[in-house]
Amino acid sequence: MIQTLEDMIRKFCPYGLEFKDSDAFTHDWCALIPELELSYKTSIHASTGKTPSILEKGWSPKLPVDTLKKDLVNIHPAASSFKLLLDKVSYHENKSMNDAF
Template sequence: MDWLAGLPPGGNRSYNACLVIVDRFSKTPIFLPCHKDNTAMDTALLIWNRVISWTGIFTNIINDRDNKLTTALWKNFHQLFGTKLSFSTAYHPQTDGLAEKMIQTLEDMVKGFSLALEYKTSIHASTNQTTAILEKGWNPKLPQDTLRKELIEIHPTAARFKGMLDKARKQAVRCMEDSFAYAKDKWDKSHATPYFKGGI
């Protein structure tokens, strides 16, 4: 288990972090919205109410020495339920770094989401409309429409997240422009301009 912290606040409780738990056997991920300043007790309650009630008690928790999991509260938790806490470093072959890899996957999914959203809200040359307009009659509000342009203070991870969205959007635009240019060039090479001769 590990945390993706410093995200832009979202949801009715302004969550700004995500607790990522991955089952070592099935590789099933669990994403729990939370706050970066959650205490050890907050984390224990979150796991108890949202995870253990569904999966049962863990036999082993692997983490990279987060201080939330090394408190007396968690030591007692492990003693009570007979669980074990193992420490890892990211991509350590013995512990597999599952949560860290899942966080990278989650970041890639955000990029994929941004790419798909950019595609659906970009005007297509053949229709002169976006696919969203043609499908639903309206364009969805994009993340960049709601992000504040200037922030007095921004957490480095939040800045990285915002930068990641901006970068993915620009990359999507470049890819689509290249794709349209390639398709046009291919069409132009295989189709001659028709010549019409005037007649009677």
């Protein structure tokens, strides 16, 4: 976890410990820790297949994106067809992997 947070801080705070850019955004790594912790704890990890929040507490916190009503979101038709294509590719990829073993 520490290495992952360190990598995240390096990606989101490239200017050192504290720096304000021309748009007045503060790149203070201490201010980023709560958001990075939430991001880490709500991400599914490859080794367990679950989020750290679920493993630690038995539940996962609701994120702002979870409150969106799915039927109110307008999805571009090209995005929908691309998702169908990706689903087919994923299906055939999994089938090929299972057939190989």
